Amino acid sequence: MERGILLEFQPEGDNCIQNSKQNENFKVSSKRAIVRQSLPDAIASDIRERILNGELEEGLTIRQEALAEEYNVSRMPVREALKRLDAEGLVQLTNNLGATVTKHSLDEIGEIFDLRILIEVDLFRRAIPAMTPPHLQKCEEILEAMESSYDADDVGKWGALNYDYHSALYAAANRSLTNDVLHRINLQSDRYVRMHLSVMQQRDPAAKEHRELLEFARAGKADEACDVLTRHIAQTKKNLLRLMIDKRADEDS
Amino acid sequence: MERGILLEFQPEGDNCIQNSKQNENFKVSSKRAIVRQSLPDAIASDIRERILNGELEEGLTIRQEALAEEYNVSRMPVREALKRLDAEGLVQLTNNLGATVTKHSLDEIGEIFDLRILIEVDLFRRAIPAMTPPHLQKCEEILEAMESSYDADDVGKWGALNYDYHSALYAAANRSLTNDVLHRINLQSDRYVRMHLSVMQQRDPAAKEHRELLEFARAGKADEACDVLTRHIAQTKKNLLRLMIDKRADEDS
DNA sequence: TACGCGGATTTTGGATACAATATTTGTGCG
DNA sequence: CGCACAAATATTGTATCCAAAATCCGCGTA
Numbered sequence: 001m002e003r004g005i006l007l008e009f010q011p012e013g014d015n016c017i018q019n020s021k022q023n024e025n026f027k028v029s030s031k032r033a034i035v036r037q038s039l040p041d042a043i044a045s046d047i048r049e050r051i052l053n054g055e056l057e058e059g060l061t062i063r064q065e066a067l068a069e070e071y072n073v074s075r076m077p078v079r080e081a082l083k084r085l086d087a088e089g090l091v092q093l094t095n096n097l098g099a100t101v102t103k104h105s106l107d108e109i110g111e112i113f114d115l116r117i118l119i120e121v122d123l124f125r126r127a128i129p130a131m132t133p134p135h136l137q138k139c140e141e142i143l144e145a146m147e148s149s150y151d152a153d154d155v156g157k158w159g160a161l162n163y164d165y166h167s168a169l170y171a172a173a174n175r176s177l178t179n180d181v182l183h184r185i186n187l188q189s190d191r192y193v194r195m196h197l198s199v200m201q202q203r204d205p206a207a208k209e210h211r212e213l214l215e216f217a218r219a220g221k222a223d224e225a226c227d228v229l230t231r232h233i234a235q236t237k238k239n240l241l242r243l244m245i246d247k248r249a250d251e252d253s
Numbered sequence: 254m255e256r257g258i259l260l261e262f263q264p265e266g267d268n269c270i271q272n273s274k275q276n277e278n279f280k281v282s283s284k285r286a287i288v289r290q291s292l293p294d295a296i297a298s299d300i301r302e303r304i305l306n307g308e309l310e311e312g313l314t315i316r317q318e319a320l321a322e323e324y325n326v327s328r329m330p331v332r333e334a335l336k337r338l339d340a341e342g343l344v345q346l347t348n349n350l351g352a353t354v355t356k357h358s359l360d361e362i363g364e365i366f367d368l369r370i371l372i373e374v375d376l377f378r379r380a381i382p383a384m385t386p387p388h389l390q391k392c393e394e395i396l397e398a399m400e401s402s403y404d405a406d407d408v409g410k411w412g413a414l415n416y417d418y419h420s421a422l423y424a425a426a427n428r429s430l431t432n433d434v435l436h437r438i439n440l441q442s443d444r445y446v447r448m449h450l451s452v453m454q455q456r457d458p459a460a461k462e463h464r465e466l467l468e469f470a471r472a473g474k475a476d477e478a479c480d481v482l483t484r485h486i487a488q489t490k491k492n493l494l495r496l497m498i499d500k501r502a503d504e505d506s
Numbered sequence: 507t508a509c510g511c512g513g514a515t516t517t518t519g520g521a522t523a524c525a526a527t528a529t530t531t532g533t534g535c536g
Numbered sequence: 537c538g539c540a541c542a543a544a545t546a547t548t549g550t551a552t553c554c555a556a557a558a559t560c561c562g563c564g565t566a
Contacts, residue, residue, distance in 0.1 A: 038348050039549080064518070074551045075518085083333060087340030089433075095291050096518055096557045111430045122371050177364045180342075181434060292520080317548070327521045328548085349527050349548055 040080035043071055047081060051090050051101055052159070052191050058103035062091060088184055090191075104188070109244060112188045113237035119182050120166065120233065121226045124213075127173035128222045139168045139214050147207060158197070159190050169213060193236065196243045206232070293333035296324055300334055304343050304354055305412070305444050311356035315344060341437055343444075357441070362497055365441045366490035372435050373419065373486065374479045377466075380426035381475045392421045392467050400460060411450070412443050422466060446489065449496045459485070 037045070047067070050056045062082065064075040071078070086093040093099050104112070127135075142165045149158055163186055170179065193200065200206075209232045216225035290298070300320070303309045315335065317328040324331065339346040346352050357365070380388075395418045402411055416439055423432065446453065453459075462485045469478035 063516095065516095076550055076552095079518090080333075080336060080549095083336050084340065087337065089430075098518060107427075108430055111428055115431060115434065118371060118375050174360075175364055177342075177361055178368060181368065181438070185434070316546095318546095329520055329522095332548090333519095351548065 039073065039077040040084065043067070043073070043077055044081035044084045046071075047085060048088070048090060048187070051085075052187070052194060054191075054195060056101050058101055060101045062099040062101065064098065088187055090187060102188075104192075106241065106244060106248065109192055110237060110241060112185060112192075113233055113240075115185050116182070116189055117230055117233045117237075119178060119185065120170070121229055123170035123173045123175060123178055123182065124217075124229055125222050125226050126175065127170045128217050128220060128225060130172040130174070131217060132172065135168070135172045136214070136218055138171070139165065139217075142168050143210060143214060146210065159194055163190070165210065169217065192240055192244065195247070196240060199243060200236070200239055206236075292326065292330040293337065296320070296326070296330055297334035297337045299324075300338060301341070301343060301440070304338070305440070305447060307444075307448055309354050311354055313354045315352040315354065317351065341440055343440060357445075359494065359497060359501065362445055363490060363494060365438060365445075366486055366493075368438050369435070369442055370483055370486045372431060372438065373423070374482055376423035376426045376428060376431055376435065377470070377482050378475050378479050379428065380423045381470050381473060381478060383425040383427070384470055385425070388421070388425045389467070389471055391424070392418065392470075395421050396463060396467060399463065412447055416443070418463065422470065445493055445497065448500070449493060452496060453489070453492055459489075 047056070047062075056062070064078050064082070067078045067081075068075045082091060082093060082099045085091045086099065090102055091099045092102050142161060146158070146161045146165055149161060166186075167179070170182075209228055212228050213225060213232070216222075216228060300309070300315075309315070317331050317335070320331045320334075321328045335344055335346060335352045338344045339352065343355055344352045345355050395414060399411070399414045399418055402414060419439075420432070423435075462481055465481050466478060466485070469475075469481060
């Protein structure tokens with residue numbers, strides 16, 4: 001099966017692969033800075049998405065050549081893509097053995113959420129006193145988009161919005177390095193959340209909590225806000241771990 | 254100038270490059286698992302060390318070919334090494350522009366230490382109740398090695414020991430992912446600490462604090478231990494930032 | 507039948523060659 | 537003299553080819 005190499009503008013988007021050879025026809029008229037992502041990045045983005053949405057399962061070993069053929073490129077950019085994903089922790093590269101999709105133990109999955117609590121609470125606490133009307137405005141917008149997309153059932157989109165929302169909440173903290181660290185951790189978290197998103201959504205009072213986060217932040221009540229955030233993530237962790245335990249038990253039989 | 258490609262066993266060590274072609278002469282008799290590091294890893298380790306010890310300065314742009322020639326390899330493994338260092342945050346890779354040694358702003362340097370506090374304290378707090386005599390024993394050993402190497406003036410060695418010591422303190426927490434995150438952050442931290450190690454050493458009551466950490470941990474006094482740890486890192490941050498401010502001011506003139 | 511050993515196959519790793527992209531230099535025109 | 541544009545150069549990115557390593561498979565032997 002061949003994955004088409006699409007040609008498309010994507011100043012922000014991350015989900016298509018573009019072939020530089022076919023690019024000469026374009027005349028760029030917009031002023032918007034267009035950062036062409038490199039082939040390895042494009043491939044990495046696509047593989048990443050395939051891991052996050054579960055198409056590439058935990059533990060699966062990835063063949064460079066297979067992917068290269070799918071994307072119609074040589075193994076070289078695929079290798080670089082895998083190297084990047086390895087750095088992100090989504091795949092594990094072993095010396096002459098190639099790549100396997102990372103499979104975390106249940107303990108490690110728990111650890112991922114503990115890390116989220118640790119880092120997100122720190123960011124939130126730093127952000128709240130620094131939040132200005134524009135920041136709050138931005139959060140409000142994303143929150144509304146999230147609320148209206150609840151039923152849309154587009155798992156990937158919801159995951160992205162969720163991440164954007166949390167990012168917006170922490171933006172005022174102005175901590176780029178911490179955000180990078182968090183981003184990588186969230187990639188892992190997302191992966192397991194998405195597995196069970198449909199189940200988790202209906203039970204979770206997540207929507208209400210999301211709004212509470214913003215309201216407490218707006219009121220400058222840092223302690224209360226951080227409390228909600230901690231509980232929010234801890235609850236997600238708890239629900240998710242239960243589901244994962246069942247899933248792993250099923251797989252073993 | 255050519256960097257020799259050394260042949261040497263290094264089950265743990267990270268600082269030499271070995272050429273697999275010359276390896277057949279060896280007969281491995283020890284049972285110890287010997288993981289041969291790949292060429293890119295070996296190169297990455299060497300470049301990493303050169304960045305950490307300041308030989309490759311902040312902001313310097315790195316030419317693949319230049320390194321390839323030094324190490325007597327093609328550009329390919331060098332590229333992979335750079336890709337890894339990019340993931341670690343020690344260099345920044347830009348699309349068709351190559352790699353530059355990461356230069357952090359003073360704010361970011363501060364952030365690095367805040368991250369250390371956040372994560373190390375979390376680890377320490379989790380570790381203390383779980384520490385057993387073997388754990389304490391191991392810490393004791395490393396601590397003594399550190400104390401006796403204080404005057405040795407081997408900056409690289411001291412840095413490694415310091416990291417080992419902190420790792421040993423947190424080992425009982427059994428948090429591999431958190432440790433990975435911390436490791437990456439420590440790479441950055443080390444870089445700036447090493448720049449001023451000779452200056453910082455003489456003034457710091459670090460030795461005393463290091464021992465206190467262990468004693469409080471041994472006594473199970475988590476709060477006190479974490480307090481010392483926080484102050485220890487915060488003090489390092491403060492001292493270091495002052496030195497960095499001067500350094501940056503000098504560079505601008 | 508179980509186990510070990512050696513060759514065949516598959517898969518990854520690295521070098522070289524070539525293509526695409528960025529930078530620099532030089533030249534002509536205003 | 538300065539600026540814009542274009543050729544030349546330097547540098548990175550990708551493909552192809554060969555080498556090294558791992559895995560698989562079958563054979564022989566205990």
